[in-house]
Amino acid sequence: MKGADLINTVLPEEVLLDILSRVESKPDLDSCALVCRKWNRIDRSTRRTVKIAAYGAADQLLARVIGRFTGLTSVIIDELVPLSSYFPPGLATPSKHRRNTLSGSRRRNRNSPGSSSSSVEENGTEQHSLSDAGLSFLGVGCKRLEHLSLTWCPSLTSLGLVSIAENCRALKSLDLQGCYIGDVGLIAIGQNCKLLQELNLKFCEGISDKGLTDLARNSNSLTSLAISSCPRITDMSLQAVASHCHHLAALTLELDSIKDESVISIAKSCRSLKSLKLQCVNVGDLALQVVGSFCASLEVLALYSFQGFTDGSLYAISKGCKNLRQLVLTDCNLLTDRSLEYIARGCTKLEYIEINGCQNIESTGLESIGRFCSGLLKLSLVYCSMLLKSAFIEVGSGCSLLQSLHLFDCPKFDDDAMCQIAVGCRNLRQVHLRRCYEIGDKGMISVGKNCKYLTDLALQFCESVSDESLFAIAEGCSLQHLSVSGCHKITNNGLAAIARSSPDLISLDISVLENIGDIAMAELAEGCPKLKEISLSQCTKVTDVGLTHLVKGCMGLETCSMVYCPLITASGLATVVSSCSKIKKVLIEEWKVSERTRRRAGSVLTSLCSEL
Known part of the structure; x- marks a missing residue:
């Protein structure tokens, strides 16, 4: 009955609580919290996860969040998160602390653990990062905390981490990427957080062997460890990890200081290892041969910039790691087709393979993948100039389950190969091609006819592709993501066909297309109301009128890039920022930004200097 609150009067509170706990979408949960005071109170007591920015008045904001939401178990604090994102209902963004530049533009003293939490931007205004005081608020207020992520919070020291360790003893996951945390804080985590399972120490330059060794001795439950760019970590502490963390299942190492001995120790001690990612210039064949012999459960192997191992390493992996599902090889110049x-x-269980810049790998190896790995789901080949058409035809014949194809700078990949893959791999959902100059309309027409599940298409600088390709794609597929940057033959007609067939289009990149104009903008406005991201850079025929059409239909636009568009003026920019309430980022030349627009939407503007 109109005007009656039947839900709150009829449903018991525990039933309503159970219903709200099943809402998985954060925007939907935020909306529920704003329905009435009762729902807001329930949300405050049941909210488990929050993600906030680490700059601005970070300490005060964190204190308010902790005071409002008493049941938090997962907190994500990230300096790279926009202040306007991930805000719980009722916590307004303090506009005076918003910033116009990326965090990298600040001048900080990251080498001093006792440095102030304030920093100075290039324009002289003072900014503040999350400090140890804020982290202490979190430790005292969220004693049930299980997951904590502190990403790129440069003002934090061991003092704040000690508070977390002493108060949050149920902590299971800790991400310290980019934080200058010292050994004292890490030792405290090891002594107090006995349930810790996941630890990320990437770019933690203050950590040394002492801190990691002591943590390993006390953290027998550790299952995931990532270490990158920590110059004071050596073989000694990694051997301590091998001695004490026998349940380790995932290891990421990007360290120049370690040698074969560390990897060998971990491989022999951690028999349940499932994921191994290495970028270590001093590790070679011997270490990987031991991995192949002892890590039968290995499912993910990623090797980056390896110059010290040969085909013999992967021979050992193939003999011992029969459950391998993902393989990434980047800049491994000694590897061949063997x-x-x-x-x-x-x-033969391989599902994902990525090869990037391995210059000695030719066609025979990829042909073997096509013959024997029938369960392959994703194939990514970057800078593989030696691959011939025959290799791709074999993949098309043997990998019928393939869902994702990424080919960048593969000059021998042509229309015949694309047709073979399209006919044989009808489950394709994602096709990304960049600078594949032999690809034209014939191959893409075959994709449109055969790959009905395709939702993500990128054809960057494939200069032979024209409107005919988009007509075929539009007839057979409904896209969510499209990039045709640099495909000069595409016009308003091709883009209009996509707009009419893809109502769920979310992102669109039509940069460097000189034949796209206002007609295409009007078609997008009418056919693609869900569009969130668009790049119009170097679209020389798009005008302010086209932008007016676009924003009338695409009011949910969040990101817009429109540099080097001579017919777009300050008026067009003002139209975008005033019409799109959800806009988060606009890239445009600085001289086109009026003072009024800067005052109104300065936080979302990223400008290029007029001299560029």
Whole structure:
């Protein structure tokens, strides 16, 4: 009955609580919290996760969040998060602390653990980062905390982390990426947080062997460890990890200081290792051969910039790691086709393979993948100039389950190969091609006819592709993401066909298209109301009138790039920022920003200097 509150009067509070706990979408949960005071109170007591920015009045904001939401178990604090994002209902963004530049533009003293939490931007205004005081608020107020992420919070020291360790003893996951935390804080975590399972120490330059060794001795439950760019970490502390953390399942190491011995110790001690990602210039064949012998459960192997191992390493992996599902090889110049042949024959459960810049890998290895790895779901090949058409045809014939194809700078990939893949891999959902100059309309027409599940298409600088390709795609597929940057033959007609067939389009990149104009903007406005991201850079025929059409239909726009568009003026920019209430980022030349627009939306503007 109109005007009656039947839900709150009829449903018991425990039932309503159970209903709200099943709402998974954060925007929907925020909306529920604003319905009435009762729902807001329930939300405050049941909210478990919050994500906030680490700059501005971070300490005060964190104190308000803790005071309002008493049941938090997961807190994500990230300096790179916009202040306007992830705010719980009722906590307004303090506009005077918003920033116009990226965090990297600040001048900080990151080398001093006792440095002030304030920093100075290039324009002289004072900014504040999350400090130890804020972290102490969190420790005292959220004693049931299980997951804590502190990403790029440069003002934090061991003092704040000690408070977390002493108060949050149920902590299971800790991400300290980019924080200058010292050994004292890490030791405290090891002594107090006995349930710790996941630890990220990437770019934690203050950590040394002492801190990691002591933590390893006390953290027998550790299952995931990531260490990157920590110059004071050596083989000694990693061998301590091997001695005490026998349940380790995921390890990421990006360290120049370690040698074979560390990886060998971990491989022999941590038999349940499932994920191993290495970028270590001093690690070679011997270490990977031991991994192949002892880590039978390995499912993910990623090797970056390796110059010290050969085909023999992957031969050992293929013999011992039969459950391997993901393989990433980047800049491994000593590997040849034999490596992929070994993997294809020995690891037939392979689902994802990425090869980037391995110049000695030619066609035979990829042909073997096509023959023996019928369960392949994703294939990514970058800077593989030696691959011939025959390799792709073999993939098309044998990998019928393939869902994602990424080919960047593969000059031998042509229309015939694309047709073979389209016919054989009808489950394709994502196709990304960049600078594949032999791809034209024939191949893309075949994709449109055969790959009905395709939702994500990128054809960057594939200069032979024209409107005919988009007509075929529009007829057979409904896209959510499209990038045709640099495809000069595409006009308003092709883009209009996509707009009419893809009502769920979310992101669009049509930069460097000289034949796209206002007609296309009007078509997008009418056909793509869900559009959130658009790049119009160097679209020389798009005008302010086109932007007016666009924002009338795409009011949910969040990101817009429109540099080097000579017919877009300050008036067009003002139209975008005033019409799109959810806009978060606009890229445009600085001289087109009026003072009024800067006052109104300075926090979302990213400008290029007029000299560029």
